[in-house]
Amino acid sequence: MRSAQLFAPEDLRIVEMPTPEPEAGQVLVRVMAYSPYGTDVGTYLNKGGRYVSEYPIGIGADFSGIVEKCGPGVDDVQRGDRVSALALDHCGTCANCSNGRTNLCLDPEFQTFVRQTACEEFTLVSACKLARLPDVVSFEEAAMLAGPVDALNAFEQMGLKAGDEVTILGVGAMGLGAIATAKALELRTIAVGGSGKRAELARRMGADEVHPIPHHGYDLAADLLANDKSAAAILETTASAWGIEQSFKLASPGGAIALTGGPDLPATAWTLVERELRLFGVKGGAGQAQILSLIAEGKLDLASGISRRFDFEEANDALALLASEEARDVGRVIIRIGDYENAKETPS
Ligand SMILES: [Zn+2]
Incomplete structure (x- = not known):
């Protein structure tokens, strides 16, 4: 698969990498749209050396896609489902998760932040993070949920x-x-x-x-x-x-x-x-489904915030724009990674 990897600050290149295999509880998602935000720009620039400790490294948190393959034990989603996932992962069984506060999972394993990478053709995601997209919600809207x-x-x-x-x-x-x-x-x-x-x-x-x-x-x-x-x-x-x-x-x-x-x-x-x-x-949140419902009901308009669209090959240009002075004139930027205009009919 092709994956965007940072090799140094402001040096994002598309390279060939092996497509990962989902393990137990994981899902391989074919990425459709990815919309960078401030944290991605911080990672791209590695501001103050605070974001990246070793290169190369993947980038991208806010994305949408289609389930390509489910690992063992995954039965909430299936191949072909349109989905989105946010960065924070959780156990699903602790007291906070049971109360719907999955962003405050008590399990120490999920309290250290694991970087999500979405600027690539396929990404591995923990199944419990996935939200299924209502039919009327576009891949672009679903890439702006954070x-x-x-x-x-x-x-x-x-x-x-x-x-x-x-x-x-x-x-x-x-x-x-x-x-x-x-x-x-x-x-x-x-x-x-x-x-x-x-x-x-x-x-x-x-x-x-x-x-x-x-x-x-x-x-x-x-x-x-x-x-x-x-x-x-x-x-x-x-x-x-x-x-x-x-x-x-x-x-x-x-x-x-x-x-x-x-x-x-x-x-x-x-x-x-x-x-x-x-x-x-405010550490993320657990309201992904509620936000998707508001979009589906026509109450929440995220699409009007989109200023620019870039192809996958132009990922470095997209991040460079957001890191530049010109960013003050730019709203959301979408990087089109999958062919989502045709994706609905052919979840191959
Ligand atoms: Zn938990």
Whole structure:
């Protein structure tokens, strides 16, 4: 099979590799669409040497495909099924998994993160991670579930319901997915960030208010607070020092902040106490099926966020675009790995 492998930062090449065999509990999936997001860009650049310790290495987490072959003991899916899987794996039997909190699996084996690779013709996936796609959900939509699943988890933890207001920090891949999900759940959405066309995309995805920034790192919170615009619920999607600092400035007394990653907090215990701030960590989520239902019902529109499509052979160009200054004008990027226009009729 052909697989995209990183040989060094910014050096992604398509090479021939043996097609893997599914072992017990595993499924071999023929990849159709892969949509890179921030973590992939971090891996591509190996920012701060934090993402990759040895080369070559595969890349890609958010994808969709068709079941090609099931390993022993797999009976939930079968060859030909259209599926999607997120990065986190789980045991399926511990107390948290039994309660549907599979992203917080208690089994130590699943607490160390194993990289999912999707930028290749076939990928091996643990069967319990797979979600079957409703017929009306496209392979492209199903390759963009990570942001919405994170957002759903965050909104649930913050206790938001229809009509409530949420401020979403960042309008990258994760932020745009979060905005679309907020819209689907009938939240009032304020998008903060974006210095290029991504701010327009935020509006198209359903944000009720958009506050772009004139340049990277701008202190927009100061402007918003000067206009009495503090925030009762914030989802921070940039996982950056800037986004986290903006979140802590914007949060109103009694406010909630959901974090998806990033460096040190700009806060002491007193910061939390004085404003009774509530902090939530968002580690993926378990709402894949619910997100797929929202797409199938026509409530969640992810397709409008797609800016560019690349062929598999152009995978390096796609990642290079997302790592460049031009990315501020680009929404989601899809890498077409399988021939999904014809895939439905011929699950060979
Ligand atoms: Zn578990």
